[in-house]
Amino acid sequence: MENPLIMSDSSGLYVVVLAGGISHERDVSLRSGRRVADALAAAGHRVVLRDPDAGLLPFLASERPDAVFPALHGSSGEDGSLLDLLRALGIATVGSTGSAARRAWSKPVASSLVAGAGLSVPESIVLSHEAFRELGAASVLRVVREALEGDLVVKPGSGGSAQGVTIVDDPDDLPRAMVEAFTYDEVAIVERRVFGTEIAVAVVDTGDGPRALTPVEIEPTHGVYGFQARYNAGETTFYAPSRLGDDVATALSDAAVLAHRTLGLRDLSRVDFVVDGEGTPWFLEANVIPGLTETSLVPLAIEASGTDAPTVYGSLVRAAAARAS
Ligand SMILES: Nc1ncnc2c1ncn2[C@@H]1O[C@H](COP(=O)(O)OP(=O)(O)O)[C@@H](O)[C@H]1O
Ligand SMILES: [Mg+2]
Structure with a gap:
């Protein structure tokens, strides 16, 4: 993959967006990375989109960007390895620390911690x-x-x-x-298996504590929210706000923020639930580097919450850069 300079603006920060990698989710990551890079460029930052490879760490060590925005789903990104290395290099990074990422990456670990905090988790x-x-x-x-x-x-x-x-x-x-x-x-x-309505809740913290965005209801056209349904437009209908009503939305928002805090996550996460017929949210998993593609849930939640991607990602980058100095 080429590493094009997307936009140059001296008033913004210098941000390296990481996308691609060798995980099973490489293609999804490339799509997420492009969207994030475009949004940050629109927010006035100088953005370089970079695929992680053997040249990445020397590149970052010599370039010393103001912040890195990892859009790397799957291993290397979400398993915390690269996050530990970025911290070792002293480079500000948007999102969770390596150790928090590992807690969420392991679904059994995440489930038992979240159950311990009182949320319903499938047996x-x-x-x-x-x-x-x-x-x-x-x-x-x-x-x-x-x-x-x-x-x-x-x-x-x-x-x-x-x-x-x-x-x-x-x-x-x-x-x-x-x-x-x-x-x-x-x-x-x-x-x-929990029968009910699948809901994803994005949690964002731009400096004033973690806040849930509008929960997004997922209705796959063919019954199951699998890989095809996720990355092909028209395969899924989304409702934001969901059709479950305000009380369930509040319960979901509280549950998502509790899961985010319990796992010690930072900046941005997406917590997935199935809501059963009684309105109880069942925790499925938390994602520290959620999909940010054109058909992904977090961008939808951002729009539904009355804001936009350049504003949210721009705030996250500024908060990360400030944390480092
Ligand atoms: N316990 C469960 N009950 C009902 N559906 C589930 C359950 N666990 C997973 N699913 C379904 O499988 C999908 C993928 O599971 P998930 O644990 O979220 O893994 P992934 O990390 O691949 O998104 C979910 O989006 C949901 O549709
Ligand atoms: Mg999931």
Whole structure:
């Protein structure tokens, strides 16, 4: 990928937007990065869009930008590695620290911390690939099926964009779902499926504490909010505000801010829930570098909250740069 200089404006900050990488979510990240770079350029900043590669760390060490905006979904970005390195270099970075990112990146860790803070989290069994092999798939899955009745969701212990996620409504599909999840991660989660309305809540903190933006309701055209539904316009209908009413919206906003705080997240996150028929939000996961593409939820929540991407990303960059000095 080329690293074009998108815009030059001496009044703004010098920001490097990181996008691409070698994770399973490379293409999504490239789309997010372009949108962020455009928004920051529109806010008057000097922006360089950069793919992380072997030249990145020397580049940052010599360029010393005012801030880095990582738009790297999946490993290297969301697993905290690069965030630790940026801190070691003393470069201001938008978003969570490496250690907070790791808490959110591991879905089992995030779920247990958030459950400990009082939020509803679907009952689950977490299995390492090694234990699965050692104890034998057949006997492990027998115990799983008896403990978790009804429809299940099987997913990798970390990752995003619904890759490796299978909804299991026929127990015979469980072994295949496990194999699929293990192709993405050493750990797989088997979780009780929550029926209800899927909602994503963006949390933004531009210096005055974390605030939830308008919760966004997700209605996939074909039933499941999978990879296709996420990145093809028209595959999903979004409602912002959601159709669930003000009380549920308030409960969701409170739950999202509580999850963000409990995991020690910073600046920006997106917390995903399913709201059941009683109006209870069930926590699914928190994303420290949420999708920022043209069909993503956070840009939609920003618009629905009466602001715009240049304003929000610009504030985040200014806050990060101020933190460093
Ligand atoms: N326990 C669950 N109940 C119902 N649907 C779920 C559950 N867990 C995951 N899903 C569905 O699978 C999708 C992906 O799961 P999620 O945990 O959010 O992983 P990802 O990081 O890939 O987005 C969700 O958007 C939701 O549609
Ligand atoms: Mg999700």
